[in-house]
Amino acid sequence: MADPSPALVVEHVAKYYGDAVKTRALSGIDLELAPGELTALIGPSGSGKSTLLNIIGLLDRPSEGRVILDGIDTSTLDDTALTALRGRALGFIFQFHHLLPAFTAVENVMLPSWGDRGFPSAELRTASEDMLRAVGLADRMTYRVTNLSGGQQQRVAIARALVHRPKVVLADEPTGNLDTASSDEVFALMRKFNRDLGTTLLVVTHDTRIADRCDRVIELVDGRVQSDVRRA
Amino acid sequence: MPFEWFVALRYMRDAKAQTALVLAAVSVGVSVIVFLSALIGGLQTSLIDKTLGSQAHITLRVQREEPRALAEPTPTLAVSRIVEQRAQRLRSIDQWPRILAIAESEPGVIAVSPSVVGPAFAVRSEAKSPIVVRGIEPERFLGIIDLEKRLVAGQLTVDGDDVVIGARLAADLGAGVGDKLRLASSEGIDAIATVRGIVELGNDTLDRTWVLVSLRRAQTLFGLPGGATTIELKVADVFAADAIAAELRARTGLTADSWMAVNAELLEGLSAQSSSKLMIQFFVIVAVALGIASVLIVSVVQRSREIGILRAVGIKPRRILLVFLIQGGVLGVVGSLVGCGLGTLFARLFESGTADATGAPRFPVELGLPLYLQATGIAVAVGLLSAALPARRAARVDPVTAIRNG
Ligand SMILES: Nc1ncnc2c1ncn2[C@@H]1O[C@H](COP(=O)(O)OP(=O)(O)O)[C@@H](O)[C@H]1O
Ligand SMILES: [Mg+2]
Numbered sequence: 001m002a003d004p005s006p007a008l009v010v011e012h013v014a015k016y017y018g019d020a021v022k023t024r025a026l027s028g029i030d031l032e033l034a035p036g037e038l039t040a041l042i043g044p045s046g047s048g049k050s051t052l053l054n055i056i057g058l059l060d061r062p063s064e065g066r067v068i069l070d071g072i073d074t075s076t077l078d079d080t081a082l083t084a085l086r087g088r089a090l091g092f093i094f095q096f097h098h099l100l101p102a103f104t105a106v107e108n109v110m111l112p113s114w115g116d117r118g119f120p121s122a123e124l125r126t127a128s129e130d131m132l133r134a135v136g137l138a139d140r141m142t143y144r145v146t147n148l149s150g151g152q153q154q155r156v157a158i159a160r161a162l163v164h165r166p167k168v169v170l171a172d173e174p175t176g177n178l179d180t181a182s183s184d185e186v187f188a189l190m191r192k193f194n195r196d197l198g199t200t201l202l203v204v205t206h207d208t209r210i211a212d213r214c215d216r217v218i219e220l221v222d223g224r225v226q227s228d229v230r231r232a
Numbered sequence: 233m234p235f236e237w238f239v240a241l242r243y244m245r246d247a248k249a250q251t252a253l254v255l256a257a258v259s260v261g262v263s264v265i266v267f268l269s270a271l272i273g274g275l276q277t278s279l280i281d282k283t284l285g286s287q288a289h290i291t292l293r294v295q296r297e298e299p300r301a302l303a304e305p306t307p308t309l310a311v312s313r314i315v316e317q318r319a320q321r322l323r324s325i326d327q328w329p330r331i332l333a334i335a336e337s338e339p340g341v342i343a344v345s346p347s348v349v350g351p352a353f354a355v356r357s358e359a360k361s362p363i364v365v366r367g368i369e370p371e372r373f374l375g376i377i378d379l380e381k382r383l384v385a386g387q388l389t390v391d392g393d394d395v396v397i398g399a400r401l402a403a404d405l406g407a408g409v410g411d412k413l414r415l416a417s418s419e420g421i422d423a424i425a426t427v428r429g430i431v432e433l434g435n436d437t438l439d440r441t442w443v444l445v446s447l448r449r450a451q452t453l454f455g456l457p458g459g460a461t462t463i464e465l466k467v468a469d470v471f472a473a474d475a476i477a478a479e480l481r482a483r484t485g486l487t488a489d490s491w492m493a494v495n496a497e498l499l500e501g502l503s504a505q506s507s508s509k510l511m512i513q514f515f516v517i518v519a520v521a522l523g524i525a526s527v528l529i530v531s532v533v534q535r536s537r538e539i540g541i542l543r544a545v546g547i548k549p550r551r552i553l554l555v556f557l558i559q560g561g562v563l564g565v566v567g568s569l570v571g572c573g574l575g576t577l578f579a580r581l582f583e584s585g586t587a588d589a590t591g592a593p594r595f596p597v598e599l600g601l602p603l604y605l606q607a608t609g610i611a612v613a614v615g616l617l618s619a620a621l622p623a624r625r626a627a628r629v630d631p632v633t634a635i636r637n638g
Binding site: 050054057059060080083084086087088090092094098099100101102103111112114115116118119120160 | 233234235238239242243246537538541542543544545546547548549551631632635636
């Protein structure tokens with residue numbers, strides 16, 4: 001069932017590394033993510049998952065093909081426009097230690113929008129506190145993130161990725177460094193926001209228990225889509 | 233608070249030890265600049281003050297009379313010459329009141345005084361001393377040299393028989409206020425004078441030879457009725473004296489000596505002092521700049537993953553650049569505030585530590601807003617410039633690389 005206006009389209013994307021001897025990290029990737037879809041991206045190590053995620057996340061440009069985000073052909077944009085689009089339309093959840101250690105939980109949530117507009121607003125503060133409450137960190141808002149546990153840090157990252165209500169949230173092994181209980185908590189939150197806010201989510205994971213709970217599972221092998229399975 | 237300021241200040245607070253260390257370096261650097269400038273500035277001012285305290289800024293007089301050749305050599309005539317310098321006799325400046333008016337109209341000139349200056353002897357019973365008679369108009373002459381400040385006995389009465397003499401001369405002659413002297417001029421004319429005041433100019437030669445008489449009395453003594461041998465000037469900007477002297481030389485055809493030409497050696501000394509001050513300042517600035525730059529570079533490297541995250545979540549490179557420029561600027565501002573305070577403290581301590589028995593400073597220092605502004609300006613500029621390289625490096629952090637290596 002193809003959606004009439006997909007949140008994200010990947011067209012014939014290929015990525016090579018190196019000049020003399022070219023390493024092919026991705027070749028001929030075609031994908032569409034429907035709005036509100038929660039998709040797992042799986043595959044062996046070195047199969048190109050992070051490379052694809054970086055290209056979809058507008059952090060890297062493909063060698064061939066293009067990415068259309070929310071109807072915008074990103075191949076036509078310059079770096080400044082890409083940065084701005086990234087800040088508004090995308091949310092990122094990296095591995096758990098990818099917060100800003102010099103800042104508190106609520107500051108970490110506020111900083112992307114703060115830096116986008118230049119100044120913080122009262123609404124941003126309220127929205128950030130609401131997000132932290134929603135991820136169960138009401139009593140940890142003004143803690144330095146370095147004083148939080150791994151699971152708590154990843155929940156701050158989820159709040160940061162979602163506070164500005166992006167179209168698409170990209171997560172690269174968000175539970176890779178967490179124990180089973182924390183992993184379940186974090187995934188449950190992602191699922192909840194996906195349902196409540198209708199956010200499109202693409203999650204790179206090694207954890208089959210998590211992949212099993214997604215709407216769709218895409219498997220990459222050697223830089224190609226090996227299988228693409230939607231669940232009813 | 234703007235994003236850049238918030239992040240910059242947090243980073244500085246987060247790395248307290250590093251921040252404190254660079255701040256200390258900037259403060260010490262600025263305090264060295266302030267102290268050194270205050271000391272050397274004070275020294276130069278007091279040297280110039282001392283020099284100009286007993287000297288006109290510009291002196292106009294007639295040109296020396298040069299010997300004239302009796303015969304010029306020609307292709308057929310060789311001339312063997314013995315040149316004898318002519319004895320210089322005292323001559324009055326032609327139409328000196330007109331020259332006085334010209335000098336007064338010259339921009340930058342604030343006081344003009346005509347005088348007759350000539351050699352004489354002062355005789356008192358057994359004692360006889362060679363002297364310089366200066367015939368002056370007292371009000372005008374006070375505009376050139378502040379005699380009131382230098383009066384050590386009696387009063388400044390220069391009129392008729394009443395004269396004012398130098399302190400060393402008074403001692404040599406054993407003359408006090410009220411005593412009479414006989415003045416014998418080089419023209420063989422005598423006059424009786426009564427000492428009314430004694431001045432100490434702080435210059436040994438002048439204090440040993442000066443006898444200030446009225447212009448009229450000097451004209452009589454040297455047989456120059458209605459004449460004036462020199463016109464002395466004071467200018468507003470003492471370092472413009474050379475230029476004004478040249479101008480007057482051209483306008484009047486007279487010899488115009490500025491204090492700068494007369495004291496060329498002093499000025500050379502001062503300029504050598506200034507260059508060594510600049511050298512020291514330069515090295516201090518380089519050291520401070522290297523300190524700031526290296527700490528910020530380390531900070532950028534340490535935080536490159538965080539910078540990558542900020543870039544990934546949509547922060548523009550320009551804002552990242554500003555985050556680090558602000559840190560350099562803040563280090564400069566705060567360091568210069570502390571440094572100005574420290575430098576002032578050092579300078580004052582030095583001043584009072586080297587004061588003489590009466591508590592008057594022997595080395596007065598020159599502090600003040602211009603110096604503080606200059607030091608602050610230098611520190612802020614150095615802060616920004618030395619932050620420029622680290623800031624550009626930070627702005628160029630590639631998010632993908634930074635995140636992958638995290
Ligand atoms: N910057 C790079 N330079 C060269 N090769 C790279 C670079 N980034 C990734 N690769 C290569 O691309 C392939 C895919 O890597 P990656 O996307 O990180 O895989 P995964 O995330 O699935 O483990 C690997 O063979 C990797 O070595
Ligand atoms: Mg990976």
